[in-house]
Amino acid sequence: MIVLMISLMQYALAYELDVNTFSNYLDVQNRHLHLEWLLNMDKKYINATSSYRFQVVGRSINKITLDIYKLNIYSTYLQNGLSLPHTIDNPYEDSDQGSRLNIQLDKTYYKGQYIELSIKYSIDSRSRSISFMTKEQTSTKTMPYIFSQCEDANCRALAPLQDTPSVKQTYTATVIFKDTEAADVFMSADESKEEFQVLHRPQDQAGFTWKYKYFIQKVPIPSYLIAIVAGNIKKVPTSTGGRTFLVSEPDKIEAYTAELKEMEQFMQAIEQYIGPYTWGTYTLVIQPASFPIGGMENPLLTFANPTIMTGTGSGLDVTIHEMAHSWFGNTITCVNWANMWINEGFTVFLERKASYFHYQIPDDIKLNAIIGNTSMYQDMLGFGLNSNFSSLHPDTTGLNPDDSFSKIPYEKGYQFLSYLESIVGEADFQSMLRAYLVQYKYQSIDQQEFQNFLLRYLYEKQVDDYSTKRYKILENWNKWVYSPGLPPVILDFSTPKLAEAYDYTNAYITADGQQPTKWQSYFTFLHSQKQVFLEDLFKQAQNNLLKINVINQMDKDLKLTEEKDFELKFRWFRAILTAGDKTRFIQISDFLGSVGRGKMVYPVYRALNQLDHDFAVQTFKTHEAFYHPIAKNNIKNILGLKENIIQ
Numbered sequence: 001m002i003v004l005m006i007s008l009m010q011y012a013l014a015y016e017l018d019v020n021t022f023s024n025y026l027d028v029q030n031r032h033l034h035l036e037w038l039l040n041m042d043k044k045y046i047n048a049t050s051s052y053r054f055q056v057v058g059r060s061i062n063k064i065t066l067d068i069y070k071l072n073i074y075s076t077y078l079q080n081g082l083s084l085p086h087t088i089d090n091p092y093e094d095s096d097q098g099s100r101l102n103i104q105l106d107k108t109y110y111k112g113q114y115i116e117l118s119i120k121y122s123i124d125s126r127s128r129s130i131s132f133m134t135k136e137q138t139s140t141k142t143m144p145y146i147f148s149q150c151e152d153a154n155c156r157a158l159a160p161l162q163d164t165p166s167v168k169q170t171y172t173a174t175v176i177f178k179d180t181e182a183a184d185v186f187m188s189a190d191e192s193k194e195e196f197q198v199l200h201r202p203q204d205q206a207g208f209t210w211k212y213k214y215f216i217q218k219v220p221i222p223s224y225l226i227a228i229v230a231g232n233i234k235k236v237p238t239s240t241g242g243r244t245f246l247v248s249e250p251d252k253i254e255a256y257t258a259e260l261k262e263m264e265q266f267m268q269a270i271e272q273y274i275g276p277y278t279w280g281t282y283t284l285v286i287q288p289a290s291f292p293i294g295g296m297e298n299p300l301l302t303f304a305n306p307t308i309m310t311g312t313g314s315g316l317d318v319t320i321h322e323m324a325h326s327w328f329g330n331t332i333t334c335v336n337w338a339n340m341w342i343n344e345g346f347t348v349f350l351e352r353k354a355s356y357f358h359y360q361i362p363d364d365i366k367l368n369a370i371i372g373n374t375s376m377y378q379d380m381l382g383f384g385l386n387s388n389f390s391s392l393h394p395d396t397t398g399l400n401p402d403d404s405f406s407k408i409p410y411e412k413g414y415q416f417l418s419y420l421e422s423i424v425g426e427a428d429f430q431s432m433l434r435a436y437l438v439q440y441k442y443q444s445i446d447q448q449e450f451q452n453f454l455l456r457y458l459y460e461k462q463v464d465d466y467s468t469k470r471y472k473i474l475e476n477w478n479k480w481v482y483s484p485g486l487p488p489v490i491l492d493f494s495t496p497k498l499a500e501a502y503d504y505t506n507a508y509i510t511a512d513g514q515q516p517t518k519w520q521s522y523f524t525f526l527h528s529q530k531q532v533f534l535e536d537l538f539k540q541a542q543n544n545l546l547k548i549n550v551i552n553q554m555d556k557d558l559k560l561t562e563e564k565d566f567e568l569k570f571r572w573f574r575a576i577l578t579a580g581d582k583t584r585f586i587q588i589s590d591f592l593g594s595v596g597r598g599k600m601v602y603p604v605y606r607a608l609n610q611l612d613h614d615f616a617v618q619t620f621k622t623h624e625a626f627y628h629p630i631a632k633n634n635i636k637n638i639l640g641l642k643e644n645i646i647q
């Protein structure tokens with residue numbers, strides 16, 4: 001028994017550390033957070049008080065250290081009002097990781113004891129978590145708009161926190177806002193029927209009324225899943241079933257609702273593979289066009305880019321992906337950012353299982369895996385094939401973990417799980433994943449723990465050929481996780497649809513400016529097949545095989561410059577710019593001013609910059625005010641305008 005307990009303790013203690021937090025989270029952990037925020041959206045600042053219920057988990061402590069990033073800290077005090085001295089330092093000078101807030105406690109606290117304290121602080125426009133948008137940057141142009149983005153380690157710009165995915169806490173919040181600045185506010189939590197005590201009630205003034213909203217998140221979550229959105233927004237149900245809702249600006253809400261009418265069916269497809277959704281309701285926020293990323297899985301409040309609304313349903317894989325995070329990422333979480341594939345690889349795996357259940361098109365899953373593999377390889381080339389950032393275990397010591405962000409944890413993670421599934425067998429792998437969710441519900445784990453669980457599960461289930469399977473699982477495990485570059489085992493996702501897409505590109509190139517006989521096949525292609533074709537076109541352009549007369553004939557036939565689906569449009573523009581086409585600059589500039597999603601904007605700026613640097617800079621200057629600070633900074637980097645613009 002003692003031996004067993006010791007070995008269990010070793011498991012519990014063996015989790016990897018998080019190198020991207022300055023908090024003393026191994027000694028003390030926050031159990032509950034309460035936020036009181038007074039929004040000044042026009043003036044771009046938030047007055048805040050955060051209150052904590054810490055529990056000592058180490059032997060004893062006399063100070064608490066937290067992560068902060070460009071927050072103004074005013075005071076730290078115990079719940080009984082006793083002021084606590086604090087200092088701020090920067091363990092990594094010149095690093096993007098932020099600062100450390102050291103709070104000296106009034107006495108020594110011992111294992112199991114609770115410490116309740118509060119911090120008064122404010123957030124301003126330097127925040128890299130909260131985006132303060134002017135009304136001109138929104139669709140209705142009637143009110144300012146704010147939204148947060150905390151993943152990876154940006155929640156420290158929202159509140160002083162143990163900003164690590166390894167600590168989970170429940171949270172409540174009171175948000176106070178002017179009725180002239182926001183029609184509504186939502187957080188990654190349920191709206192609370194109970195009103196919380198307000199610590200700092202603002203004075204009423206002429207011209208507007210202060211409104212109050214109260215939120216409660218009863219499930220313990222890591223800090224990167226705290227989220228807020230406010231502006232001229234409203235919430236409506238999407239499909240029958242009573243579980244799924246949409247939040248957006250009112251001018252687009254009807255069109256979006258129509259396109260999202262199958263949200264309940266998406267949820268059921270995921271549940272069919274993995275088991276019931278346990279979070280209650282599910283709300284998708286379609287953000288304004290300058291939202292810099294595809295989607296963010298904040299629990300009860302997923303954020304998504306408006307480019308996923310194509311009018312045809314072709315962008316809805318993002319919705320399924322974010323929903324799938326409710327199981328992988330939000331219920332079981334990676335213990336640090338080096339293990340991000342524990343979130344993303346599993347989520348892509350579940351997303352593709354659910355897409356298969358819903359759409360029943362196996363070729364589409366394969367083609368998406370191929371497109372994902374292409375993006376992953378491009379990211380690997382960007383980091384260098386020998387860089388540890390090209391592995392499933394990047395080392396982000398002293399860095400902002402965002403620097404290692406790429407498609408690698410998504411696609412290499414997905415391929416690794418598909419490989420493991422091929423060894424274990426589909427049915428056993430599915431039941432293993434269901435058991436894994438039960439075992440680690442609301443916990444944060446590392447990849448070694450997943451391996452331990454997988455082997456234990458197969459052993460206890462007495463699966464056929466256990467020792468052979470165990471051998472095969474372990475044979476390449478460390479190479480999959482730690483070796484940079486392409487995976488140790490190359491999986492076969494080929495399908496005749498792939499060859500069909502490549503043949504189509506070749507037919508156009510061979511026709512040399514004439515219309516090829518099967519030019520209309522494009523209109524019967526799967527959406528993923530169209531992307532494969534446009535990726536191939538880009539490759540041909542890189543090899544100087546795409547001529548201007550071919551581009552013109554294609555555009556005449558396929559109307560790609562007028563394409564409304566930006567997933568296709570950005571690939572088209574990247575290909576023709578790489579081929580040296582300067583005749584569509586006006587349309588390209590219009591495109592770059594209407595979308596702020598990095599995935600689509602950066603590749604086009606890269607290609608434009610190579611072809612005509614001056615025009616690329618001019619285009620950027622024209623649209624600069626439209627972009628989100630993260631996007632602005634990245635575009636400046638692409639264009640070689642080095643000055644750091646994040647204020």
Ligand SMILES: [Zn+2]
Pocket residue numbers: 321325344347
């Ligand atoms: Zn994801």
